[in-house]
Structures are given as structure tokens and as C-alpha cells.
Amino acid sequence: MNIKKKIQVCFSTDQFEKYADGISTVVIVDLLRATSVISTAFECGINAVIPVTTAEEALAFKNIDNHIVAAERNTLRLEGFDYGNSPFHYINSDVRGKVLALTTTNGTKAIHLAKEHKVITASFVNIDAVTNYLIKENNDVIIFCSGWKGYFNLEDTIFAGALSEQLLSNSNFLSNCDALQAAVQLYLSAKSDLFGYLKDSAYRNRNNSEEVIKDTHFCLNPTIKSDVVPIFVNDRLIRSK
Secondary structure, eight states, X not given: OOOOEEEEEEOSGGGGGGTOOSSSEEEEEOTTXXXXXXXXXXXXXXXXXXXXXXXXXXXXXXXXXXXXXXXXXXXXXXXXXXXXXXXXXXXXXXXTTOEEEEEOSSHHHHHHHTTTSEEEEEOTTSHHHHHHHHHHHTOOEEEEEOTBTTBOOHHHHHHHHHXXXXXXXXXXXXXXXXXXXXXXXXXXXXXXXHHHHTTTSHHHHHOOOHHHHHHHHHHHSOSOOOOOOEEEETTEEEEOO
């Protein structure tokens, strides 16, 4: 008998301890922008991404051959770093074959909170690849929204709904998680105009610069797609086999 696997959605880092079981595959989502950047960087040829929680940890890689460093806090790139948290920093640069040390406000923290599990990262850039990976793996799934400094946010939850809908269309999965049901309903309400739906969101009001608006359009409706599923192994994200 085929035992169906369960899917749950966790809305923020402050809630993750209630979901952690050490067994499920955890899908990290920081749609605007860390996991979109990670997907984009891999598609542009990055060999690995080292997610770290502090700027100091990231800077330690600055003078190591074939490494580049990136840091973002409160949507802004930090001084002294090669790159920030925009996918276009990687699309428009020669990053092929390099290792990226990355720290962000929310996404890299979520990766480390979940690292006792199998951890992968997801965005609209690689949503189809992630769906296929999880169906093939046939394990319980926790979609972990990074949120904003421990709080719920709309953008990660909408993506969690999109991924949940794709997974639940496969007979291998089921869910009795109210958070997942809410995420799916948000996605269904938003999907015809994701950017417009988020116009009053905290993220859109936090930074309304031209760069962030451009990044937001890309993260919601990416112009590139990736077959890479980044997986966290030995302190870094690499391409899954």
C-alpha cells in the first residue's frame, strides 16, 4: 500500500520549532529575494553557495580564490561586499565556477534553523524542478517560509501555496495543515497579478527603489527557469544529484 506523504507550511522562523521533526524534507522559501537569488546564481554557473548568518562570516571568504561575497540587511546591500541580494547582480556578472558566500536578513537564517533536516531551496525560478524532486523523493515535506524577522509575510506564503498546489496535484501527497490551506487560498487569490496583489505588502512598502521593484517583478515572474535544486550539504548549497 502506498502511504501518502504529508505537506505542512510553516509561516515564519519563529514558528519552525513547532514543525521540526528531523525527518521531513524542508523547503526554504525567501522569495524576495534570497532563494530567488540562489536559484539564479546556480543557473548562471555558481558552483556552490555558502549561506552564513552574519556579515563577518561572509567577509571571511572575501580574499579566498574563486570566492565572491554578498550581504543584505533590510533590503540593502552592505558596504564592502561584491554583491547584494539582487538576482541581476548574478545575471549580469561572470560568476561561473565560483563559490558564493551569502548572508541575508531572513533566508540564510532559515537555512541554518532547518539544517538538522534535509534542506533544499525554492523559488519561482526552480519551482517545477523542486516539485519533481519532492515527488521523486517521496518524503514528508515542510515548506518553510523565511518571513520577515520572525513575522509572517505575504510573498513567501503565496509561493508556499503555489508549491503546495503543485504537490497536491500528485497522488503521493496529502495535507491536513491549516497553514497550507491558507497559503493555497492566498496563491489562488493572487496568481493572476502577483505584483499587484503585493502592492500594499510590508515588503513593497519597506523599499520602493527602482532596483527592488525590478527584482520583485523578476522574483514573481522570472524570465529564466532553472532545473537546479540546491541542497544543503556540509555547510553549503550544491546542486542535488
